[in-house]
Amino acid sequence: MKLVKLIANLGYGSRKQVTQMFREGRITDDAGEVLYADDAVAHARVRLDGEPLDPPQGLLLMLHKPTGYTCSTKDPGRVVYDLLPPRYRLRDPLVSTVGRLDRDTSGLLLMTDDGALLHRITSPKAQLPKVYEAVLGSDLRGDEAEVFGSGTLMLESEKTPLAPAVIEPLGPRRARITLVEGRYHQIRRMFAAVGNHVESLHRHTLGGLGLDRLPAGEWRMLDEADRARVFGGGGS
Numbered sequence: 294m295k296l297v298k299l300i301a302n303l304g305y306g307s308r309k310q311v312t313q314m315f316r317e318g319r320i321t322d323d324a325g326e327v328l329y330a331d332d333a334v335a336h337a338r339v340r341l342d343g344e345p346l347d348p349p350q351g352l353l354l355m356l357h358k359p360t361g362y363t364c365s366t367k368d369p370g371r372v373v374y375d376l377l378p379p380r381y382r383l384r385d386p387l388v389s390t391v392g393r394l395d396r397d398t399s400g401l402l403l404m405t406d407d408g409a410l411l412h413r414i415t416s417p418k419a420q421l422p423k424v425y426e427a428v429l430g431s432d433l434r435g436d437e438a439e440v441f442g443s444g445t446l447m448l449e450s451e452k453t454p455l456a457p458a459v460i461e462p463l464g465p466r467r468a469r470i471t472l473v474e475g476r477y478h479q480i481r482r483m484f485a486a487v488g489n490h491v492e493s494l495h496r497h498t499l500g501g502l503g504l505d506r507l508p509a510g511e512w513r514m515l516d517e518a519d520r521a522r523v524f525g526g527g528g529s
């Protein structure tokens with residue numbers, strides 16, 4: 294791919310703007326040689342203002358989503374893209390969220406521009422466990438483990454019952470919930486079905502990957518070992 298297209302697709306600017314960057318000599322190789330718009334040089338060797346480029350297509354990143362941010366590109370309020378460098382929102386292909394967390398849910402959110410990877414993670418066949426912690430408005434009543442684990446719980450306007458979910462009480466109004474699917478507002482609707490409501494919700498792990506100590510609002514690129522963790526065990 295010609296460099297001008299490669300760099301524009303990474304969101305650094307329109308083709309016209311990137312062409313101007315070439316004219317200004319801002320784009321060089323790793324030895325400092327000025328490059329031209331129609332050169333074809335390996336991504337890893339290209340520098341813009343002396344800095345390496347963002348990762349090529351195929352990235353996977355983890356964001357510690359704070360509450361108050363929407364998993365959308367269009368919402369008029371705060372969106373998760375506001376937490377990434379502005380050019381990430383302009384990349385082609387788009388960097389999308391892997392599933393969604395509600396605006397009022399915090400925790401581990403993956404984002405990728407790799408459609409096949411996104412599908413592998415979110416596919417119901419993958420059965421990747423997602424662990425959440427919920428603070429509830431009322432005391433647990435005692436039968437939640439049975440109801441959520443039954444595999445027969447039907448939520449309003451759904452056509453199939455929920456897959457069995459695991460709940461571990463952590464206190465009278467606090468519980469850890471493990472899901473292997475991701476339906477709309479699932480945990481909030483599950484607790485509504487047993488006469489409770491969720492006051493706050495946080496996702497700790499996805500597959501075997503945990504947030505570790507990543508602070509709220511921060512993100513990091515995932516490497517091969519992290520990717521293996523998503524599909525393996527051992528989240529923290």
Ligand code: URA
Nearest residue numbers: 395398478479480481
């Ligand atoms: N369940 C919910 O209700 N909301 C989320 O964001 C995730 C799971």
